[in-house]
Amino acid sequence: MESSIFIKEDGNMANNEKKDGNVFGGAVKTADVKAAEAKTTVKKTAKKAAAKTETAKKAVETAAVKAETKVEEAKETVKEAAKATTKKVSAKKTAVKTTAKKAVAKKEVKTETFIQYNDEQTDMDAVLKRVEADLKAQKVAAKDIKLYIKPQDGACYYVADGKVAGRVDLF
Numbered sequence: 001m002e003s004s005i006f007i008k009e010d011g012n013m014a015n016n017e018k019k020d021g022n023v024f025g026g027a028v029k030t031a032d033v034k035a036a037e038a039k040t041t042v043k044k045t046a047k048k049a050a051a052k053t054e055t056a057k058k059a060v061e062t063a064a065v066k067a068e069t070k071v072e073e074a075k076e077t078v079k080e081a082a083k084a085t086t087k088k089v090s091a092k093k094t095a096v097k098t099t100a101k102k103a104v105a106k107k108e109v110k111t112e113t114f115i116q117y118n119d120e121q122t123d124m125d126a127v128l129k130r131v132e133a134d135l136k137a138q139k140v141a142a143k144d145i146k147l148y149i150k151p152q153d154g155a156c157y158y159v160a161d162g163k164v165a166g167r168v169d170l171f
Contacts, residue, residue, distance in 0.1 A: 117151030120171045130168040
């Protein structure tokens with residue numbers, strides 16, 4: 001048997017004999033034990049990592065469920081707000097319609113205007129029809145007509161759209 005000296009990992013010197021062609025003897029066994037311990041440590045670490053991954057997955061799923069719940073709650077809140085707004089708008093429309101009906105009712109006063117001079121009489125609707133007929137004969141489509149009644153002349157003078165002027169008989 002051969003004997004040899006080598007330095008251990010801790011820095012101490014050791015004396016080994018050569019057995020079966022292996023000079024390092026006990027060092028190889030120590031390396032095998034350390035390798036086995038490392039494998040065990042790696043397996044334990046892998047198990048812990050898998051457990052943490054599983055926990056993280058569960059946390060993500062829980063968060064997703066909570067988020068979905070909040071989204072559903074938000075949808076319900078929006079629907080309720082929309083319904084309330086719709087009710088308010090409907091109420092305002094009803095109020096506007098009622099107000100509009102009242103306003104229309106107030107404006108529906110029918111009036112007739114008559115012009116009398118020297119035992120003669122005419123109404124304003126007849127005068128306006130004569131003015132419109134005169135404008136139509138001139139091929140003028142007026143949007144604004146101003147009438148000037150002059151009973152002493154027996155005439156109605158008019159200006160259409162500030163451009164066209166004319167005269168029609170009053171009686």
